[in-house]
Amino acid sequence: MATLSSLDLIIIVGYLLLLAGIGAYFSRQQTSLDAFLIGGGTISWLPVGLSLMAALNSGIDYLTQPSATIQFGLVLALGTLSWFVIYPWVAYVAFPFFRRLNVYSIYEYLEDRFDVRVRTLAAVIFIAWRVGWMATALYVPCLAIHAASGGAIDLTVMIVIAGVLVTLYTMLGGIQAVIWNDVIQFTVMFGGLGATVWIVAGSAPGGVSEIWQVAQAAGKTDLWVPIGGGVAGFLQQPMTVPALMCAVIIGRMAQYTTDQTMALRVQSTRTTADARHAFIVNAAGDALWMLGLTFVGLALFAYFQRTPAPEGLSSDRLLPYFMTQVFPAGAVGLVNAAILAASLSSVDAAIHSGSSVLVVDLYNRLIKRRRLQRLDSKPAGDGPEQVRALRIATIVMGVIGTTLACNVEGLGSLLEINKKVTDSFAGPLFGIFLLAMFSPRSASTAALTGGLVGALSSYLVAFHSSLSFFWPSTFGLVATVVVGYAVSLVTAPPSAEVQGQTWRGVMSRATD
Template identity: 30%
Template structure:
């Protein structure tokens, strides 16, 4: 016999806050433990290139998961059905491509910044372009990550804090999380980042299991019942569309698979956050093991998060009075409304027993800090290596590189905190969900960035004069695709044709699921065509850095650098 779920309580208790405080103290302890080892930028950014493969693998998974995925996956399923979960069918193909093509390639280069490759293959302009795209992408990403953690905490404390102070609490939490993560990253370097990521993964994993266990044991139901209940909401929950040639259809199974495939491929071929972790391992074998562990852990957690979404939706459909009251209407909010992103944290703060909710809150804060520390460390590595040391070598000599790295770490952390405040304002003002804000905030840079690397690796005829224009075209396509709504709504269009109904264009924006795929393909295909027209087949200065040439090298050979060229 199962005990019926208790009515919701007012929110987090003192036990929950004690659990969070203990976690934060433990994180600071890890940073201080590794602080004494910081003697060089290689140690600070790469952990001395001898980090254990299992720690690196869990770090990659925890970093890419972040609070965005941790909250967006259940929220997306609650609001729109299982379409995006189907994207995980791309995982086997992702593993094949990344394991066989990308990891062995980059481990033969073993750089500090992945964008050094672009100068070796093309020129410094291409390197600066890649580094700049990365910096913009990760600043926006960190902003969204910090916002989601603050949004989660405000949902958990609903009832503890008066409604008029909820918005102020979001910004307070943004600043607190951003500052805390920046400080322990600056103190402990990459070793602290990776080992705190390991702890954070374990807490994240435990959070999903606790949620599923509570709902299963208090309601006596399981996945089959959750699916049956959720399927009664809308047609997209019961039977999501498989495919549509109409790119205005936001979610189909085929487009979801394309999104997951291209996002994962683009991330592992161009993102310093990921590649820097591979560079921190001892060997190609260790890097491959790290990737396999990260891919496996990521798949398991995504499935568990999807189950959480189903379980939460079923729970609140059967107990609608357990949801909070809407401040405007005075009625209980709908589980599949704009409140969908907040359902998971609200359940944690108001339904789980005191103390347990605090552990999962620690998981959410952990996910945010895992992403912030990784982003801050990687952005600092890129700015130090690709801009400051490269453009101002005399200034780099005068200032200790390690000191510069720590100053940049603090600066980038503060900037990302400011970006998070801007993201919070936009999301709150326009009432959009996390999935919808990801592309215009940061993912629009990923396709063009990845195209730089793929062109350099697999299109040997291309040089900088054909690659850079192609990537610029891909970037323009990415901006238009991601900002179609505000672009289409400009009054300028009404001046062209007074009968133009901008609302029709705004309501028929292209699907966000192809917003990485299309710019990537546009850039790569354009570069290939331009190279056939304007380039010769004669070997050039960057010919020795294509995938085929680099793979001939010994994976355990010494590192290369831009001084080779």
């Protein structure tokens, strides 16, 4: 049995110090809004692609994917097919559109298309979305380290330490520190995943073939889940393939259309073609990541069929428990560093993008009464003042996320928490952007009404219904678009100038 040894602790602490050092290294280059948020738009597509993959995945996956595979089986791997479905949308609709907008915050577009109220609503929804994501992403690696230490390392103390560190290096180094730390974290993530796959495969006397046979005998290799009970039963069933695919496709389309985390990385590349290349790197990395974790889940299922886990141990804690029982010294530290890397890459992205929205969409627009677009001239002295505001906003985001992370336990399984928190916001936000881009009739009243009804629908489905936790984003999206479009039919349409801000109008502008 292995708990955290001195070698494991050295690996984890050394890794954390490396991240802080990179933040300090880039701190002197953060002299303007442009540098802090998009690195001057000169970053190569490869690090941006690796950063996208690391930022939009997290240590949540490290525990939830194996745990959910133990529960539902190989069917979860079907989610990786969504990359083929969404590629045309992302590469030829979303990315070219946002590159032509040429803005720091994608929510600036919603003011051009509707008004400042819709922009503010979207900004607030996004901040809530990312704070909820950040809290869960911070909680997960700290839970793993707490479990691996046998409870010797206090969970709350670990959350606070990780929260302070990630806030510090993000505040100091801006987007360059975030992206290059994400590249390192990508490497650590896959190093830890490789070690995990190797060790769990070796835990079965018959190797991979035995793991497959045990999983197959239990029905865990099936790629379809029987549906019963009519419409109500279908909606309430925890896992169905349609629910899974709707959640994954809508969630990813929403991420690559409405997520400021994505937008900042797209704007940091040199050209639209570079942004597409970055997306392909991200998609390939994510597919390998999720398939690897799915195999880990099947291997854990086979292991615990032979060696039952302690009674009352939740599925979310099976991998940390397995690590303490089977992993050699050093490997525990590497895998915990990988879980930490996967999580901190998401947390730094959430803090960075959230702080950009706080400053650009709320502070600059509502308090300073001005808008800042990327190519606008800035008054003398504006750079230091904006960087100072961004750093204060970074601290605010870090404090809120860390505080919430200390209170995540008790909301359900990690998969449920993740889907409920993130999908409650993704669907309505995506719906607002679809109305803006493709419904020339829709004015601000339609977008506001649709967005509020969609957000309420997502919330009720996620937290106050017996429906599957895969459905909130779908219900939120449909409610937003249907209600918004219906309102547009009984209210005055926007002016011709505003109608020119739809996807067709924006795509007529020059680009790189």
